[in-house]
Amino acid sequence: MPIIGKAAVLDGVEGNFHIKEYEVPEPKAGEFILRTEYAGVCGTDVHIYYGHLNTIEYPIILGHEFCGIIEKLGQGVVEDSNGRPVKEGDRVVIVPGVPCGNCYYCKISKTPTRCANVKAYGFMPDQAPHLLSGGFSQYVHIQYRGTSFFKTDMEPHIAVLTEPLSICIHGFQRAGGVRFGSTVVVQGTGAIGLGAVAFAKRSGAAKVIAVGGPKRRLELARELGADVTIDIEEIRDPKERIQLVKEETKGGRGADMVVECSGFPASVPEGLSYLRDSASYVELGHFTDVGTANINPHWHILRNNADIHGVWGSDVEHMEMTLNIIEKMELPYDKLVTQTLGLNRIGDAITAMSKKGYRLDGEDQVIKIAINPWI
Numbered sequence: 200m201p202i203i204g205k206a207a208v209l210d211g212v213e214g215n216f217h218i219k220e221y222e223v224p225e226p227k228a229g230e231f232i233l234r235t236e237y238a239g240v241c242g243t244d245v246h247i248y249y250g251h252l253n254t255i256e257y258p259i260i261l262g263h264e265f266c267g268i269i270e271k272l273g274q275g276v277v278e279d280s281n282g283r284p285v286k287e288g289d290r291v292v293i294v295p296g297v298p299c300g301n302c303y304y305c306k307i308s309k310t311p312t313r314c315a316n317v318k319a320y321g322f323m324p325d326q327a328p329h330l331l332s333g334g335f336s337q338y339v340h341i342q343y344r345g346t347s348f349f350k351t352d353m354e355p356h357i358a359v360l361t362e363p364l365s366i367c368i369h370g371f372q373r374a375g376g377v378r379f380g381s382t383v384v385v386q387g388t389g390a391i392g393l394g395a396v397a398f399a400k401r402s403g404a405a406k407v408i409a410v411g412g413p414k415r416r417l418e419l420a421r422e423l424g425a426d427v428t429i430d431i432e433e434i435r436d437p438k439e440r441i442q443l444v445k446e447e448t449k450g451g452r453g454a455d456m457v458v459e460c461s462g463f464p465a466s467v468p469e470g471l472s473y474l475r476d477s478a479s480y481v482e483l484g485h486f487t488d489v490g491t492a493n494i495n496p497h498w499h500i501l502r503n504n505a506d507i508h509g510v511w512g513s514d515v516e517h518m519e520m521t522l523n524i525i526e527k528m529e530l531p532y533d534k535l536v537t538q539t540l541g542l543n544r545i546g547d548a549i550t551a552m553s554k555k556g557y558r559l560d561g562e563d564q565v566i567k568i569a570i571n572p573w574i
């Protein structure tokens with residue numbers, strides 16, 4: 200008897216999620232079938248819903264942040280990307296992006312996140328040959344050659360955070376790491392921003408300032424290591440926020456590093472203004488195109504001698520590093536997942552994260568919504 204699984208299929212920009220039933224294929228050599236436990240709803244899924252990522256083809260099964268249990272192994276899949284033996288029944292976290300290994304970026308410049316032919320779970324059209332390649336589904340067909348994955352014993356509602364948190368690690372790495380005793384500002388207090396707060400503090404920052412909201416997120420920012428929080432719903436004037444940040448730094452000079460995780464264009468000139476001279480700006484919030492920002496290149500970049508880094512996604516090593524940190528559970532990462540919903544409520548999750556200002560079912564404040572396709 201073939202296994203039948205349900206998936207939520209988005210039919211187009213601002214379209215509908217249809218629950219469809221699929222016959223789960225037999226995994227070929229080198230492949231496996233994953234029984235999804237959790238798939239995180241990302242800001243990027245929201246932007247894809249509204250058509251802000253022009254490479255997307257529909258219909259699509261979204262969901263690139265997912266973990267689950269190996270249901271059925273294809274021939275030759277014997278170990279994870281760390282060389283640990285795997286068997287059916289093991290929990291694994293999947294690295295969504297799969298670089299080709301052959302293009303200029305894979306082979307020569309060695310920047311696999313820039314691969315020209317990348318395939319990524321949760322971003323491919325739900326049409327042959329890519330069927331069942333997104334996490335908003337009871338089963339995912341792990342089908343791309345060279346897919347990286349890691350076995351973990353972590354609870355699935357924490358394991359599902361590996362991919363979003365790995366973006367922060369990539370950002371810090373590109374900026375040359377967090378300097379001991381430095382002041383780091385994080386703009387945005389979604390899951391990635393909160394992860395940046397936690398990791399900046401653990402990397403030796405003396406002061407971490409989180410600029411974001413609403414209240415529940417700022418409380419969690421403090422729990423994860425923020426020394427100062429600035430509520431953008433209370434302090435509405437960016438000039439006032441710039442002044443507040445500067446006052447929190449030695450000599451009023453500004454921050455040593457600013458990490459932009461909000462994805463709002465206007466936050467970029469604001470964040471560049473938080474910097475001291477010759478400091479680092481890390482941009483990882485704008486994974487999709489939500490418009491332009493007004494920057495004065497003289498004042499924001501040259502005069503300040505700013506060091507600006509753009510960060511696209513994350514690579515296998517960032518996923519592995521993230522797992523190494525969160526598996527220790529030294530901080531309450533589990534509090535980042537605030538709601539768990541079934542496949543039939545993905546549309547509600549999208550609305551909560553866009554039109555409803557991170558509120559779901561009345562007053563519940565959303566940080567990360569996880570989809571459990573079995574409820």
Ligand SMILES: [Zn+2]
Pocket residue numbers: 241242243263264362363
């Ligand atoms: Zn994501």
Ligand SMILES: [Zn+2]
Pocket residue numbers: 298299300301302303304305306313314315316317
């Ligand atoms: Zn490539």
